[in-house]
Amino acid sequence: MNRRHCASAAITLVCALSVLITPVQALAAPTPPSAGAKAPKKTLEEVREEIDALYRKAGAATDAYNLAEERADKQSTEIVKLARAIVVGQAKITELKAQAGAQAREQYRTGGLPPGAQLMLSDDPQLFLDGVSRAREGQQAAQGVLGELTRTQQDLETYTKDASINWKKLEAGRVKQAKAKKRIDAQIAAAKKLESRLKKEERARLLKLEEEAAYQQQTAWLSSGALKDINREASAAGKRAVAFATAQIGKPYVWGAEGPGSYDCSGLTSQAWAAAGQPIPRTSQEQWRLLPRIAIKDMRPGDLIIYHSDASHVGMYVGDGAIVHAPRPGRNVTLAGAGSMQILGVVRPDK
Structure with a gap:
């Protein structure tokens, strides 16, 4: 006897033993429907309620999609603004570095002393006073350039950080949009599939049921004295x-x-x-x-x-x-x- 016949015989024996050892009252249990049996046909009202529920779920997903899109638009606009600020900041840093470099080169040419400091060494009292004033102006100008350079670099770092944060939010928003779109498409497709199974006269009746349900709710609302x-x-x-x-x-x-x-x-x-x-x-x-x-x-x-x-x-x-x-x-x-x-x-x- 080959393996297939052995397996068949074993299954038959197990089934026979199961019947012998099963309590008598279990024989009265209802026989489950066969796998090929069709589920009871839904009423048109049940179909209407199911379609309505699917479209409501699609509506909620649509809100999630629209909100993600709105936020993505805002973040894209903010990224563009930050990118422009970064370009301006970089140009400003280049200009300030050039100014600081010019001041450093001037100090080198004059032996480390700005022109104002050299005038301070003059024996002429007026030239000495002029030199004091110019030296102060030179120091203030140098400090101003360095201070502005530091602030601009800090601003540039902030702009870059903000742009990175907005970019991450934008990408997260796109993921949410994609998921919401998938849910919307699935809900609408399921609702359309249900409607497509209906005959022409059933679809007309479905619309009538929608109108009747809306009318009943409106009548109840008006009867409550809401208006x-x-x-x-x-x-x-x-x-x-x-x-x-x-x-x-x-x-x-x-x-x-x-x-x-x-x-x-x-x-x-x-x-x-x-x-x-x-x-x-x-x-x-x-x-x-x-x-x-x-x-x-x-x-x-x-x-x-x-x-x-x-x-x-x-x-x-x-x-x-x-x-x-x-x-x-x-x-x-x-x-x-x-x-x-x-x-x-x-x-x-x-x-």
Whole structure:
């Protein structure tokens, strides 16, 4: 009997013994599904919730990407400024060294005594006084050159050190950007894969389910009396921001985009306020962290509503319980109910 037959016989014997020694009650246990059995098909609502969760995760990763990009831009600008300062400093050091060298050569030619010191040795009283004055001026000039040379060298060392620190931060930021981009691509790809499996009529129904879920949340928010005291007029800058944002309605959501042809959620709000003459942070999380917070009852058009517990989405309040926002990949900039998503809080760019 060859090895294969021996192994087969051994396996058969082990299986037989297992059945004999297994307690009787164990025979009543349910048989696990075979490896080839298909998992129960998800309902369209479950698919909607899964897609929504994937896009929210992509939104959070987009914020991380945008923040890393914003910081990288600042660090690049700072590195350029420092590089220019280093060039200027190096040129200045060359000039000061030339001045110090000229003074040293002059001392050598005069036997180690500057012209002013030689005049001090004169028998003529006036020449002696002039010599004292010139000697002092010469000493002060020499000390001034050496002092300025020392300060310039110290500045140059500081510029070089700062440039090195900023370069390291820039490289670290690029690594973060790459990781965030990888997460974004993975989440969006997974969401698109789920949607691609749906038939045309199912995709239409999915959109309808999204609208119904948003409507239910908006209705509950309105029923709570949230809009009862909200009737404030927008500031002049707020009106300009709202006008810019609403003019983008219909343009597609693209993560990381800041216009003019497409936007992500915070790209839209930051560009709207930039157009109104009030620059604000680029990401929804930084907008939430850095901008003044106000109560919902004090909200006015132009204010930004931050959504979800991780501040991963933002829309601009336009009045009458509505916002303009860039929802997610596959959707366009649109108007929506201000309470159609979980509100974290409200911030005011021009407080």
